[in-house]
Amino acid sequence: MIEHFRDFLAFYSNLQIVKHVTFLILPLLIVTSIFNFRIKNWKILLIPMITVIIAAVLSSIFYIFYETFNIETNSTSYIYLFFFPILIAYLTMGYIFNIYSSESSKKESKTNQRKTEIRKFTTMLTFIIIIFFLTQYILLPYSLFLPILIGSTITLVASWITTLLFIKIS
C-alpha cells in the first residue's frame, strides 16, 4: 500500500505541473485569508477561488495535452497557455474584492451596481483579450497561434463563469 502511494507521489512530483499548481494555490490562500478580514462574505471569497481553479485546471489539461502529444512546446507557448490565464484570473479576483470591499456593502442598490460593474468589467476584458489576441496573431512571426488562442479562450471562459457566479450569488 505504502509502496503504491510512494509510486503515485513519485509520478506526480515528476510532473512539473505540480510545481505550477503550487504557485497558484499559495498566493490564492494568502490573498483570500488577508481579504477575509475585510470582506466577511465567504460566498464572495469563493468565487475568485473558483475562477483561478477553473483557469488552472483548463490550463493544466491543455498543458498536459501539449506535453503528451509532443506538440512543440517552448517557454513562450507556456507563457500564453498557462501564465497569462492565471494572471488575468488573479486580476479578476482583485477586481471582485475591489467592488466588494466598499463600505456600504449591505444596501440593495449597491448590489445591483456591483452586478453592473462586474458585467462591464467582463465585457471590457473580453474586448481587450480579443484585440490582444489579434495583435499578437498579426505581430508574432512564429507559430504561436494555438497557445494564444487556447490561453485567451481559457481566460474568457474563466472570467465569464466568474461573472455569472457573482451575479447569481450576490
Place this chain on the structure above:
Amino acid sequence: MKFFELVKKIFRFLFTALFTSALIASVLISIPYTEKYYKGTRYDLTLKNELWTKEYVLLLAVKNKDIPEKDKKTEETKDIIYRRLVKYGVRDIEIEEIESQKKDEARLKIKVKSDLDPKDVDTLVTERYYLRFVIAKEDVNFEDENNPYSQFQIENYISTPYTRHDFRTVYLTKLKSTSGEYAYFAIFKPWENKLNEFYQYFDKLAGKRGGISSDNLVTPIYFPTTLQQGSNSMITRQPFAIGMTVDDSQANILDILYNSGTVPLNYIEESVTEISVINEDINYLRILLGLSGFTLITSIYTYFARNRNNIIENLIPIIATLTIWISILKLLAIPMSLDTIYITSSLFLFLSLLLTYIEKFKKYALFSSTLILFSNYILLGGYVKEISLLLLILLISLAVIQNIVSWYIKLVRNSIS
C-alpha cells in the same frame, strides 16, 4: 512669505520642465531608428547572444541491482537534469526517454534551446557529478614533475564512505582565503543524524591531502580543521568549508551541480547534435506599431465605455514606464533578447490597461497580480522567471510613476491657468 512662494513657483516650473524633457527624451530614445536621424550618439538595443539548439543523447547504465527500479531511476535522472537546466536559466528544455531493448541500459534525448554559454550547458547535461570524498594514498608522490596530473587521478586516492547523500546541503559562499583574497568556499552541511560520525571521521584527517571526486576526476583539497580553541579555552567548531574557485560563473555552475540532486545512474554522452536555429525575425518597428495600435484601440474603448476625463492621465504613466525601461536598456547597454522585450511589453500593456480601467490601480487588483508574479518568480525558473521579474518591476514602477504623473498634470494645469 512672498519670497518662499516665488521659490516654490520656480521649483515647480523647473520640475515640470525637467519632467517634460525627460519624458520626451525617453520616448525619442526608446523608439526604433533614432540613430538613423540623430548622429551624435547611438541608441541601439544591446541584444543577447543568438539562440542555439543542441540535442544530446545520454546512455544510462543500469546496474543489475537497479533493474527492478530502472524506470524510477531513469525518471529521477531526467528530473535532476531538468532541474539543473531550469536553475541555470535555459529557455526551452525537452527531455524524453528513448525506448531501449536492453534491460541494463536506458537512453534520454535532451533538446535544449538557449542563448547562454553552451559550455556550461554541456557540463550540466553531460556530467553526472557524483560527489565522493577521497583520501590521498600515502605512497604517491604528488610533487612528481613527470606526472603533474597525479593529483587529479582517482587511482591515487582511497574512497571514503562520504558522498553527496550524506549532506543536507552544500552552501557556496564567498569567504576570505588564507592569501587574503576572496574566493568561493563550499560549506558541506551534513545531516544532523550523521553529524558526529562525520566530524569524528574527518577530524582525524584535518590538514591532510585529499579530494572531492566527481566522475573519476579529483579536485584536490586539504581537509579543513574544524575544531578551534578560543582565548578562553573554549572549543568551538568551524564549518567544513573547502575553497573551490574564484570565478563567479564557475561557482554558479558548481552550486547547481551540488544542489540539484544526486543522479542515481551512471551515464555517458552518446551523441551531441547541433541543430541550426532560425532566429525568428522580430521586427522592432512592426512591434511598436502593433502595440501602439493595441493601446490606442483599447484606450478609445475605455474612453467611451468608462472614464472619459482621464485618457491622457491614464496613458502618460503607462507610456512613460515603458519608454523609460527601454531607454534604460539602451543607455546602460543591458543585454536582452528582442522577444523578451516584446512579450514583457505586450503583457505589461495588457495588464496596465486593465488596471487603468480599475481606476488608478485599486490596491486589491494590484496586490493580487503582483503576488502571483512574485510567487511565479520564486517558484518557477528560466525564461518565465525573467518575464515575471520584469513585469513585477514594471508594475511597481507604474504605481510610482502614476503618482508622479498626476502631480505633474496638476502642476501643468495650474501653470496654464
